[in-house]
Amino acid sequence: MKKKARMRIGIVGAGVAGLTVARLLKEAGHNITIIDKGRHPGGRLTTRDKGHGKFDHGALKFNARSEEFKEALDVWLQQGYAQPVQYPGEEAGWFEPVPCARDLAQTMALGLGVKVATEVTSLERDNGRWRIRAGNQSWDGFDAVVLNPPVPQTLKLLPSNHVFVSRLKPIEYDATWAMTLVLAARDGFLDVPFTKVDSGDISMVVMEGLRNGRTDDGPWARVLVHASHSFSNAFLESGEELVKERLIKAFEERFGEVKVLYVSVHRWRYARVKNPLGERHLWDPDLKLGIVGDMMLGSRIESAYLSGYSLAQEFLNG
Known part of the structure; x- marks a missing residue:
C-alpha cells in the first residue's frame, strides 16, 4: 500500500474520539493541530480537585467489547492508567481510570500539543484548504479537518448546505x-x-x-x-x-x-x-472533512474511541 504524503490536519475537540484520531494520524506521520474549548483535554474523562480530594465527575468506568478498544485498554493497563474493577453486585468486565480520569485523558493527549481553552468559532475554505478560526486567532493551510464537538456545536461549524447537516440535525x-x-x-x-x-x-x-x-x-x-x-x-x-x-x-x-x-x-x-447515528464516523473525501464522537455510536467511552479509530483507518487506508 502506498503511504500517504504527510498532511496537515486540524482537529476540533479533544474528547476521546478527537484524541484517538489525533494520536493515530500523528503516529502515521501527519502534522496534527488539535484545539479544544475546555480547560483540559478528555471531554467527560475529567476530574475536579477542590481541596478535599479528587472527584471523577464525568465518565466513571468503562468496558471493552471490540478488539480495537481492547488493544487500547491493554496499553492503559500496562501503563497503570486503568484497572479492572468489580464492585459488590456488579458483573465483571469493568475498568476505571487511575489514579483518576484526568490522568488517563492526559496520557491520551501526551505529545499532541492540545490547544485548550480555545473555542473554535468558524471553518473556512481557502484555495482548497481549511482555515480554523477561534475569535481573533486563526490557523491556516489544513489539508483536512475533523470535528469532535457535540452535534449542536458541530452544526455551527459545518457549511450550511453540506449533506452532513441533514444527517446530524435529528440527533438529540x-x-x-x-x-x-x-x-x-x-x-x-x-x-x-x-x-x-x-x-x-x-x-x-x-x-x-x-x-x-x-x-x-x-x-x-x-x-x-x-x-x-x-x-x-x-x-x-x-x-x-x-x-x-x-x-x-x-x-x-x-x-x-x-x-x-x-x-x-x-x-x-x-x-x-438519545438517538445515535449508528455509523462509526462521517467522512467527505472531496472536502476532506470528518466527524467523530459519541453522536455516532452512543455515549460509552468505547463508542467514542471506535469513532476516532474508524475515521483514522479510513483516512490512512482510503
Whole structure:
C-alpha cells in the first residue's frame, strides 16, 4: 500500500474520539493541530480537585467489547492508567481510570500539543484548504479537518448546505447535572462505592473514598451525585444555587440528613445521546472533512474511541 504524503490536519475537540484520531494520524506521520474549548483535554474523562480530594465527575468506568478498544485498554493497563474493577453486585468486565480520569485523558493527549481553552468559532475554505478560526486567532493551510464537538456545536461549524447537516440535525441529547459533595463523615453512611437510584431526581451516588485505591484523607466523605436525566432536562437552564438546593434535598430524602462542608454542580448539557447515528464516523473525501464522537455510536467511552479509530483507518487506508 502506498503511504500517504504527510498532511496537515486540524482537529476540533479533544474528547476521546478527537484524541484517538489525533494520536493515530500523528503516529502515521501527519502534522496534527488539535484545539479544544475546555480547560483540559478528555471531554467527560475529567476530574475536579477542590481541596478535599479528587472527584471523577464525568465518565466513571468503562468496558471493552471490540478488539480495537481492547488493544487500547491493554496499553492503559500496562501503563497503570486503568484497572479492572468489580464492585459488590456488579458483573465483571469493568475498568476505571487511575489514579483518576484526568490522568488517563492526559496520557491520551501526551505529545499532541492540545490547544485548550480555545473555542473554535468558524471553518473556512481557502484555495482548497481549511482555515480554523477561534475569535481573533486563526490557523491556516489544513489539508483536512475533523470535528469532535457535540452535534449542536458541530452544526455551527459545518457549511450550511453540506449533506452532513441533514444527517446530524435529528440527533438529540439528555443532560446530566453532576453534584460533588464533601460531607462530614458519619457512621452508618453508604458503605458501597456505587448506588443506583431508579426514581426521582437522583440516578446515582458514588462514594469516591470507597473506590479502588481512593481513600478520604480527613474526617469527611467525598460524594458524587448524578441527577436523573428527567431532572437535568427539566432544570437544564436553572441557576446553580437552585440545582444544589433541589439535589441536596433529594439526597437527604433518600439517605438522611447530612452536614455539607462543600458543594458544587456541573451541567453536562450533552451527557447522553438519545438517538445515535449508528455509523462509526462521517467522512467527505472531496472536502476532506470528518466527524467523530459519541453522536455516532452512543455515549460509552468505547463508542467514542471506535469513532476516532474508524475515521483514522479510513483516512490512512482510503
